[in-house]
Amino acid sequence: MKKHSPVKKLLVICLTMLIVSGLIGMIYAVIDFTVLNKNDRFASKSIEFTYEGAANGLTPTGEVFAIDGIENDVIIREVLEKLGYQDKYSIEAVKESILIKASFPSDVIDRIQQYNSLYDYSASRDVQQENYFPTIFTVCLYDGFDKSISKSGLEQMLNTLIDSYRSHFLSENVYVFDKDAFDNIITINDADYRYQIEILKQQITTLKTYSRELYDANIAFKYNGVNFNDLSLKCQAIEDNDLSGLEALIILNSYSKSPSRIRSQFQYQINLWNNELEQKKANLEQIDNLIANYQMDDILYVPVGDSYIRVDSNSTAVYEELTDQKQELTSRITVLNSNIKTYKQYIDDLNIGTAAGDSTDDLVDKIKAVNNKLTAVKDEFIQMVKAYNDSVITEDNIILGSTDYTSPSLFSFSFIKRIIKCAAPVCLSALLVFCGYMIFHEIGAVKRHEAF
Numbered sequence: 196m197k198k199h200s201p202v203k204k205l206l207v208i209c210l211t212m213l214i215v216s217g218l219i220g221m222i223y224a225v226i227d228f229t230v231l232n233k234n235d236r237f238a239s240k241s242i243e244f245t246y247e248g249a250a251n252g253l254t255p256t257g258e259v260f261a262i263d264g265i266e267n268d269v270i271i272r273e274v275l276e277k278l279g280y281q282d283k284y285s286i287e288a289v290k291e292s293i294l295i296k297a298s299f300p301s302d303v304i305d306r307i308q309q310y311n312s313l314y315d316y317s318a319s320r321d322v323q324q325e326n327y328f329p330t331i332f333t334v335c336l337y338d339g340f341d342k343s344i345s346k347s348g349l350e351q352m353l354n355t356l357i358d359s360y361r362s363h364f365l366s367e368n369v370y371v372f373d374k375d376a377f378d379n380i381i382t383i384n385d386a387d388y389r390y391q392i393e394i395l396k397q398q399i400t401t402l403k404t405y406s407r408e409l410y411d412a413n414i415a416f417k418y419n420g421v422n423f424n425d426l427s428l429k430c431q432a433i434e435d436n437d438l439s440g441l442e443a444l445i446i447l448n449s450y451s452k453s454p455s456r457i458r459s460q461f462q463y464q465i466n467l468w469n470n471e472l473e474q475k476k477a478n479l480e481q482i483d484n485l486i487a488n489y490q491m492d493d494i495l496y497v498p499v500g501d502s503y504i505r506v507d508s509n510s511t512a513v514y515e516e517l518t519d520q521k522q523e524l525t526s527r528i529t530v531l532n533s534n535i536k537t538y539k540q541y542i543d544d545l546n547i548g549t550a551a552g553d554s555t556d557d558l559v560d561k562i563k564a565v566n567n568k569l570t571a572v573k574d575e576f577i578q579m580v581k582a583y584n585d586s587v588i589t590e591d592n593i594i595l596g597s598t599d600y601t602s603p604s605l606f607s608f609s610f611i612k613r614i615i616k617c618a619a620p621v622c623l624s625a626l627l628v629f630c631g632y633m634i635f636h637e638i639g640a641v642k643r644h645e646a647f
Contacts, residue, residue: 241596
């Protein structure tokens with residue numbers, strides 16, 4: 196019978212151990228990949244920005260653009276609350292499961308490749324970094340926050356996340372105004388005539404403020420041949436030509452729905468002004484005394500409101516400050532005296548009352564006409580703001596791709612990496628065992644040889 200050599204026998208043993216350990220590693224890798232870990236599962240969706248300035252790395256308002264806003268705590272919290280997961284998942288866990296990859300549109304890539312034919316790689320890379328910014332982003336949401344989440348659950352969370360981000364991005368980059376400021380604070384017909392005029396004045400002031408802000412932001416913008424400065428001028432014309440005349444008419448004729456109530460309100464305001472006037476006069480008297488007795492290196496106590504502050508008069512700056520305060524107090528006292536005199540005249544006019552037989556129907560019609568004219572300007576403003584926002588950015592400028600789901604199979608590169616990760620330690624252990632076996636085998640062979 197033919198005997199195998201010891202070397203062949205050892206080789207067979209080594210190969211057998213490696214094959215068995217490799218099979219054990221593969222079996223463990225399959226179990227770990229499909230049952231235990233389930234990692235590398237993710238849903239992905241592309242988002243592309245096409246508004247003007249996106250390719251320059253800017254937002255529609257000219258700020259520096261950063262896609263990491265999608266990982267904002269506010270947005271993630273909003274998503275969790277919408278889906279009812281606020282008590283199930285933490286914001287940090289979801290945030291750590293988000294991965295964003297940037298890429299360039301095909302036309303930009305073609306342009307960069309053209310530079311590659313003219314310059315070396317480093318030069319073209321500089322051109323890319325300095326002149327081009329990514330406008331397409333792929334947002335990946337991995338299942339790291341919940342290994343048991345279903346495919347539909349992962350996709351739903353990703354879609355909700357991107358929708359919330361898009362809504363926030365749009366609202367932050369368009370002009371938003373307080374529409375409630377345009378509504379009548381109270382029903383205009385229920386207010387007294389004087390306050391109806393005040394309500395209209397407040398709305399005109401609000402309209403002019405918004406219009407000037409938008410005009411300064413984009414002087415060239417026009418809608419149907421009208422810019423925002425034109426609207427501001429329309430408001431000013433209503434105030435100067437219509438409201439001023441109505442206000443004078445009301446004051447001269449003492450028109451009021453409730454003279455006694457208006458009289459009480461006027462008197463209350465006069466009392467407030469009188470109290471302030473007495474305080475200002477007292478402060479002025481103290482300032483006059485300080486100026487009259489002013490000397491360098493003195494310690495002064497200057498009245499500020501209802502209290503005093505300690506001042507070391509070590510320079511002429513203190514004297515200048517005192518004279519400035521005197522001028523402010525004098526100006527305010529003049530205004531208070533004028534206001535008090537005017538309101539006292541209003542009360543005298545109310546005491547005289549409206550001439551017998553005078554009708555307020557004509558006044559009411561005029562106020563309604565002015566209100567209708569202002570409402571037309573408000574409606575025009577709202578339409579212009581919508582057109583302005585549409586010229587800056589709309590939902591069409593944020594293009595969303597389809598939602599993809601990725602779960603690596605046993606034929607994927609991820610599984611190959613898992614096999615290497617799992618089988619390599621087992622095979623290495625088997626190899627070490629075999630080496631130990633070889634060492635002891637050689638030691639035994641040497642001892643047997645020596646014994647003979």
